[in-house]
Amino acid sequence: xxxxxxxxxxxxxxxxxxxxxxxxxxxxxxxxxxxxxxxxxxxxxxxxxxxxxxxxxxxxxxxxxxxxxxxxxxxxxxxxxxxxxxxxxxxxxxxxxxxxxxxxxxxxxxxxxxxxxxxxxxxxxxxxxxxxxxxxxxxxxxxxxxxxxxxxxxxxxxxxxxxxxxxxxxxxxxxxxxxxxxxxxxxxxxxxxxxxxxxxxxxxxxxxxxxxxxxxxxxxxxxxxxxxxxxxxxxxxxxxxxxxxxxxxxxxxxxxxxxxxxxxxxxxxxxxxxxxxxxxxxxxxxxxxxxxxxxxxxxxxxxxxxxxxxxxxxxxxxxxxxxxxxxxxxxxxxxxxxxxxxxxxxxxxxxx
Numbered sequence: 001x002x003x004x005x006x007x008x009x010x011x012x013x014x015x016x017x018x019x020x021x022x023x024x025x026x027x028x029x030x031x032x033x034x035x036x037x038x039x040x041x042x043x044x045x046x047x048x049x050x051x052x053x054x055x056x057x058x059x060x061x062x063x064x065x066x067x068x069x070x071x072x073x074x075x076x077x078x079x080x081x082x083x084x085x086x087x088x089x090x091x092x093x094x095x096x097x098x099x100x101x102x103x104x105x106x107x108x109x110x111x112x113x114x115x116x117x118x119x120x121x122x123x124x125x126x127x128x129x130x131x132x133x134x135x136x137x138x139x140x141x142x143x144x145x146x147x148x149x150x151x152x153x154x155x156x157x158x159x160x161x162x163x164x165x166x167x168x169x170x171x172x173x174x175x176x177x178x179x180x181x182x183x184x185x186x187x188x189x190x191x192x193x194x195x196x197x198x199x200x201x202x203x204x205x206x207x208x209x210x211x212x213x214x215x216x217x218x219x220x221x222x223x224x225x226x227x228x229x230x231x232x233x234x235x236x237x238x239x240x241x242x243x244x245x246x247x248x249x250x251x252x253x254x255x256x257x258x259x260x261x262x263x264x265x266x267x268x269x270x271x272x273x274x275x276x277x278x279x280x281x282x283x284x285x286x287x288x289x290x291x292x293x294x295x296x297x298x299x300x301x302x303x304x305x306x307x308x309x310x311x312x313x314x315x316x317x318x319x320x321x322x323x324x325x326x327x328x329x330x331x332x333x334x335x336x337x338x339x340x341x342x343x344x345x346x347x348x349x350x351x352x
Contacts, residue, residue, distance in 0.1 A: 022094050032067055040062075138155060144160070156172075156213065165184075177216065180221075208230045209233070227265075238257070261275050
């Protein structure tokens with residue numbers, strides 16, 4: 001598909017035009033044309049880069065970038081054109097979006113798609129996709145190749161499902177969401193009742209999944225439907241790749257979750273939280289607002305107070321780990337011995 005005139009114009013952005021669009025202030029040559037973005041180390045003429053972490057400051061002195069985004073206080077070489085802003089990383093992200101806009105998709109329904117539901121005339125449905133009976137695809141939405149939108153499901157306006165996404169029956173996706181390939185929304189939660197003979201009998205999962213606006217969901221992530229009530233994902237939530245979200249989980253607005261996190265059923269996570277990669281959260285807990293959980297942390301009890309929480313061991317050699325763990329096994333006996341010693345000392349002091 002050919003680029004639109006607007007896309008071609010944005011590809012010829014100058015420093016001055018970027019500042020006019022995004023704010024901030026520049027010093028140096030505002031007429032410099034910016035064609036690409038790059039790191040400080042890799043940047044060449046025509047590239048825009050940024051400095052957000054002070055440890056990369058030495059690279060600023062040697063960069064070949066045509067312009068660099070920095071904060072208000074960073075000193076730069078006199079010959080370098082700079083854009084100053086309070087948040088260089090955020091500014092750079094917005095500049096990248098200007099230089100690399102999402103490809104435009106013309107409203108249409110592929111001849112190989114199977115559409116039984118209601119697709120807005122301004123939406124797109126790609127090859128091999130299925131929109132089942134009673135499903136609704138709103139204006140500007142993009143349903144990529146081989147996606148399945150189940151019965152009675154909703155895809156909100158201007159949301160994009162990249163490819164091979166499955167939205168089960170009755171699940172609802174808000175506006176302006178981005179759902180990457182392989183995501184499954186609304187599969188059955190892991191609910192089973194134990195029988196008298198120790199077999200497992202399925203507990204029907206009759207809830208749904210409700211996802212807010214401006215949510216991004218990474219590739220191959222799974223969000224289970226609720227057992228009775230809904231699994232709820234708030235507005236602006238960002239979910240990385242390969243994450244498992246169990247049934248009846250609730251995630252508050254603008255929480256960000258890194259890759260390979262597992263969240264067990266019926267856990268409630270507050271607003272503006274950050275959860276590091278490979279963290280695990282057991283079921284039926286409550287995590288308050290503004291909580292940061294470090295990577296690899298196993299959360300086994302509720303967290304009610306905002307702050308940073310970590311529960312893991314630092315990396316060590318295998319021999320050190322074996323020696324330390326062998327001592328850990330004897331902690332209970334050591335504590336008992338210490339208590340007995342304290343009793344004898346106390347008795348000696350009283351007798352004297």
